[in-house]
Structure formats: structure tokens, C-alpha cells
Amino acid sequence: MIVTLTPNPSIDRTVRVDRLERGELNRASAPRSEAAGKGLNVSRALHMHGFETVAVLPLASESATTYLTLLDDAVPVAPVPTAGAVRTNLTIVEADGTVTKLNEPGPELAQSDVDALLATAGGIAAEWVLGCGSLPPGTPSDFYARLARLASPRRRIAVDTSGAALRACVSPSIDLIKPNLAELEALLGERLATLGDVLHGARRIVSRGVGAVLVSLGSDGAMYVDRHRAVHAEASVNDIANTVGAGDALLAGYLASGGGPSALATAVAWSVAAVRSTSTWMRPVSPDDIATVTVRAEIDRVRPVRRGLVGVASR
Numbered sequence: 001m002i003v004t005l006t007p008n009p010s011i012d013r014t015v016r017v018d019r020l021e022r023g024e025l026n027r028a029s030a031p032r033s034e035a036a037g038k039g040l041n042v043s044r045a046l047h048m049h050g051f052e053t054v055a056v057l058p059l060a061s062e063s064a065t066t067y068l069t070l071l072d073d074a075v076p077v078a079p080v081p082t083a084g085a086v087r088t089n090l091t092i093v094e095a096d097g098t099v100t101k102l103n104e105p106g107p108e109l110a111q112s113d114v115d116a117l118l119a120t121a122g123g124i125a126a127e128w129v130l131g132c133g134s135l136p137p138g139t140p141s142d143f144y145a146r147l148a149r150l151a152s153p154r155r156r157i158a159v160d161t162s163g164a165a166l167r168a169c170v171s172p173s174i175d176l177i178k179p180n181l182a183e184l185e186a187l188l189g190e191r192l193a194t195l196g197d198v199l200h201g202a203r204r205i206v207s208r209g210v211g212a213v214l215v216s217l218g219s220d221g222a223m224y225v226d227r228h229r230a231v232h233a234e235a236s237v238n239d240i241a242n243t244v245g246a247g248d249a250l251l252a253g254y255l256a257s258g259g260g261p262s263a264l265a266t267a268v269a270w271s272v273a274a275v276r277s278t279s280t281w282m283r284p285v286s287p288d289d290i291a292t293v294t295v296r297a298e299i300d301r302v303r304p305v306r307r308g309l310v311g312v313a314s315r
Contacts, residue, residue: 001126002046002255004039006057007117007143008106008136011067012036012244014091020100028092035070036089038160039132041248042255044075045270045282051256056121058082058136060107078124080116082109087136097240106136114139122150128255131159131169132248141168148173156211160251162186172209176259178251180216181305196301198223199230214254214267216247219306222271223299224254224264231261232299233268235292240275249274249282268293 012035015028043055059067059079063086071077084107092100109117121129131144141164151157151173158176159169162183170177170187185192188201202213202225212226221234253270257263272289274282 001124002043002051002053002128002130003121003124003126004043004053004055004130004132005117005121005147006037006039006055006132007109007114007139008087008134009035009037009040009057009067010087010089010103010106011063011070012089012091014093014244016093016095018095020092020094020098033070035067035074036245037133038248039130040071040075040077041245041282042130042132042252043077045249045252045274046256047075048282048284049256054078054124054126056080056117056124058107058109058113058117060084060086078120080113080120082107082113084108091244097243099243101244103134106134108138109136110138114143118143118146118150121147126155128156128158130251130255131157131161132251133161135161135165141165144169145171145173151175158251158255160247170205170208170210174209175211176214177205177210177212178214178216178247178254180247181218181307184213184215193304194301195220195223195232195299195303195305198305199225199299199301202230212260214251214264216250216271217305218243218246221268222250222264224261226261229261230299231264231295231297233264233293233295235268235272235289235294237272237275237292243275245277245282246271246274253285265290265293265295 014032016030040055043053046053054076056078087104087106090102131147144159145168156175160178215223223232250267250271254263254267257266269290273285277283
């Protein structure tokens, strides 16, 4: 069983434009709304591929009916009723593949809501518990650090977040963190210009007690680093449709394949399937997705890392 905890779920609204013109009237097409949130996306990908999972999340009363209708039983959920309305995140996809996101902050959570979310996640027997995404207003920055207290020899903890919430939970209680390049740079307080820099930075985090670091690198794939090993994997994809949710798919594929360095190829293949999907919800992984992945046990330390919006997700 894999439990995901998403304290700040969303309704993701995606529209397409030929080209986004700032300050001008833009005509959008192909509008689509989906129930989303980083942990929910991970759970849906796992559930779709036959893995046992439950998504724990706050269910804001003003939009509960809309959210559950959009979800349409695609993911097993353990909702915690809260006040307010779920946030809406807008994704604008241009014809050339450029993605622009506008994310709302989300409804404020009361302390009782925070306690209920952590208690619900802790009350489900699971091999992995994943804390995923941004924290809504009113949620203390040590939220995921408190989640880490649920760790045990039979229950491992992974966190995919950013900023103060990520800094607060870097500890020996965390088995895995999954930052993207920008988040790892912010955590370290320095720019990482090459794959060697990424490797060195991830090893610094591991030296502080975290079991492993899985870094999503957008068009440069992903890197896995633990105390003993480092592996880089990437894929050449010419038909990118939507990068939103690629990092969530990466994490889902990693867990589906059992974790560790040998799981990186599957993780990147799942991410490929996600960027080839037209929505936040990835389609099933195909043999063609797997065939695109190249795994390298030796890191090309002088290779520059590319930057852009590939692999952005709902925070």
C-alpha cells in the first residue's frame, strides 16, 4: 500500500492558445478541468497501473461536490472535510509546447484540519507514505517534518515539496525527497550548472541524513543519489503534449518499480508517458515510452543542465 498526502489539492483548468500575448485578448481552446493535486496525481497513476494506493486530502465543503464529480472514482481517497473552496490552478499551453501556470494559494487550514490529515495518513497501514505539494495558508512549515514522525522500519516516508516545508523535513526520518532542479538549488542556496553540480548537491543532502534524493531535471531526465550510488536516466521525446504532472509520474513510477537506483528507468518512462498525455492525468505507460529511456551509471559531470518549464507540476 502506498499512501499519498496532499494538503493543498486543486482543480486544474487547462486551456490552449496559439501564442500567449501578454496584455492582449487571448482566444483559448480545448478547455479541460480535472481534480488534481500532487499526491492525488501520484495515487491515480499508481491505481491506473494496478498498485494499491489511497490519497489523503482535505475536501473543502464549498467545492466538494464539484471536486468529487471531476474525480469520478478514478482514485481511492480518504477525504478530511474542511471549510472553504478548493483552489483552481490555470495552465496555459501554447502551440510550441510552452506551458504557463497560475496557481492559487488554496483555502486556509485550521490546526484541527492539520492534525486530522496527519492522523488519517498515519492510520492507514502502508509501506510508503508520501507528503506531496505546497502547504495552504495556515499550515505550519513543519507539516511534512511531523509526517516524518510516522516513519518506522515498515513505513517509509517520501516528500515532494519546496521552500521552507522542504528545508524543515530534511532529516534521517525521511527516506526520499524528490526536488526538481530549482527546488534543489533553493534548498542548497546555490546554482547548479552541471550534472556534476547536481550530483554533489544531492550528496550534500544525503549527508544530512536523508536516505536518497530523486531529482527531476526536465529535459535532462532525472538523477537518483543515495549514500552509495548515483544513476542518471533520460529520454528523447519529440511529441511533448503537456509537462504538468511529469514529476508526479516520475515519483509514481519510482515507487511502482520498488525504489532504489534500479527503479530510475521505470520512473523516467512513466514521466515520458505523462508528458505525452494531453492532461494532468497521465495515460498508461507503453513499451514505446520505456524504449526511449537511457540509463547511465556514470554521471557526465561536466554536462550543463538545461533549464525551462519541462516537468513543472501543481504545487
